[in-house]
Amino acid sequence: MTTEVSASLIATLPGHYYTDPDVFLQEQERLFEALWCCAVRAADLDRPGAYRTVQVGRESVLVTRARDGGLRAFLNVCRHRGARLCADEAGQVRRSLQCPYHAWTYDLEGRLIAAPNLTRMPDVDRSAYGLVEVALREWLGYAWVCLADAPPSFEDTVIGEARERLGDPASIERYRTQDLALGHRVRYEVRANWKLIVENFMECYHCATIHPELTDVLPEFADGFAAQYYVGHGAAFGDDVSGFTVDGSPGFGRLPDVADDQDRRYYAITVKPAVFVNLVPDHVILHRMFPLAVDRTVVECDWLYAPDVIASGADLSKSVELFHRVNEQDFAACERTQPAMGSRAYRRGGVLVPTEHHIGVFHHWLIRRLAS
Numbered sequence: 001m002t003t004e005v006s007a008s009l010i011a012t013l014p015g016h017y018y019t020d021p022d023v024f025l026q027e028q029e030r031l032f033e034a035l036w037c038c039a040v041r042a043a044d045l046d047r048p049g050a051y052r053t054v055q056v057g058r059e060s061v062l063v064t065r066a067r068d069g070g071l072r073a074f075l076n077v078c079r080h081r082g083a084r085l086c087a088d089e090a091g092q093v094r095r096s097l098q099c100p101y102h103a104w105t106y107d108l109e110g111r112l113i114a115a116p117n118l119t120r121m122p123d124v125d126r127s128a129y130g131l132v133e134v135a136l137r138e139w140l141g142y143a144w145v146c147l148a149d150a151p152p153s154f155e156d157t158v159i160g161e162a163r164e165r166l167g168d169p170a171s172i173e174r175y176r177t178q179d180l181a182l183g184h185r186v187r188y189e190v191r192a193n194w195k196l197i198v199e200n201f202m203e204c205y206h207c208a209t210i211h212p213e214l215t216d217v218l219p220e221f222a223d224g225f226a227a228q229y230y231v232g233h234g235a236a237f238g239d240d241v242s243g244f245t246v247d248g249s250p251g252f253g254r255l256p257d258v259a260d261d262q263d264r265r266y267y268a269i270t271v272k273p274a275v276f277v278n279l280v281p282d283h284v285i286l287h288r289m290f291p292l293a294v295d296r297t298v299v300e301c302d303w304l305y306a307p308d309v310i311a312s313g314a315d316l317s318k319s320v321e322l323f324h325r326v327n328e329q330d331f332a333a334c335e336r337t338q339p340a341m342g343s344r345a346y347r348r349g350g351v352l353v354p355t356e357h358h359i360g361v362f363h364h365w366l367i368r369r370l371a372s
Contacts (some may be wrong), residue, residue, distance in 0.1 A: 045143075049093040049207075055292060061134055140177040165231065218237065227339075229301075244266065244281070285323050301323070304315065
């Protein structure tokens with residue numbers, strides 16, 4: 001690992017990238033409606049008929065557990081007159097999904113199976129009026145969806161990106177996130193542009209200022225270098241730290257397949273456009289972001305543990321509290337920054353110091369995507 005960096009400052013994005021509704025529309029079209037997005041935790045849909053709805057770009061997406069046990073994703077739109085099929089964020093149906101407007105009814109595979117007076121119209125091709133399916137892949141125990149007609153390679157744009165960050169193709173698989181159990185979930189509503197949240201997560205120049213609990217556990221963060229700055233690097237726990245907890249006290253046993261060189265380290269991964277994966281020896285923290293407006297973002301954060309830890313009724317509070325505080329500190333900083341994005345002082349943007357230069361790579365990626 002090297003700590004040599006360029007001594008120069010580089011420019012950030014101009015302020016209007018965080019305030020302009022037209023830019024946000026382009027992002028919806030060319031990022032969130034074109035790339036793979038992490039939608040729901042698969043285990044939340046634990047039996048046939050369970051469903052969740054999520055906002056992906058400008059679309060409401062319905063993810064449901066089908067009769068065969070697999071997951072399916074559809075645009076949450078009735079094919080008759082366009083009513084929203086499921087209004088709730090989560091629910092359970094027995095065998096079918098029925099539109100509350102005119103009672104058009106679909107099975108859990110999205111096929112149109114019934115509608116008032118439909119039997120009197122034998123020439124109607126029911127297969128042509130099924131729900132519009134959305135591409136779905138499962139990874140890390142989550143359903144990822146893509147609205148594009150021709151989705152990009154999941155292996156290259158999602159799995160490959162995570163593995164590239166860690167430098168070892170097997171590193172992320174050792175945490176066996178798909179087998180972990182949900183210990184806690186918090187939904188945050190952040191009054192800031194989604195990119196401010198991504199940029200904040202990627203750097204640690206701010207850590208010594210606003211994250212006292214985190215830098216107590218991970219002392220090297222106080223020097224301003226984020227874990228994501230170096231390929232394969234995980235920030236080491238302090239010598240007197242026993243676990244990834246709010247006071248450094250012991251957490252839980254190391255996950256079974258985590259390697260010795262991954263023990264007592266924290267790894268952070270950004271899967272573009274809007275997923276954060278945090279790996280520590282005894283649990284995984286996963287953030288999913290849902291940008292709802294140019295200055296409003298919902299972040300859903302899951303704390304995942306070994307199933308036996310959850311089954312034992314173990315006290316998770318000190319484990320959860322550390323990153324919950326980090327989240328609140330980070331989101332407050334983003335909300336303080338958002339108003340200035342519209343100031344003439346930020347018309348041409350700001351600058352990135354050397355320890356933040358990797359954020360410039362994110363900016364170049366964004367500009368390329370918007371120009372595509």
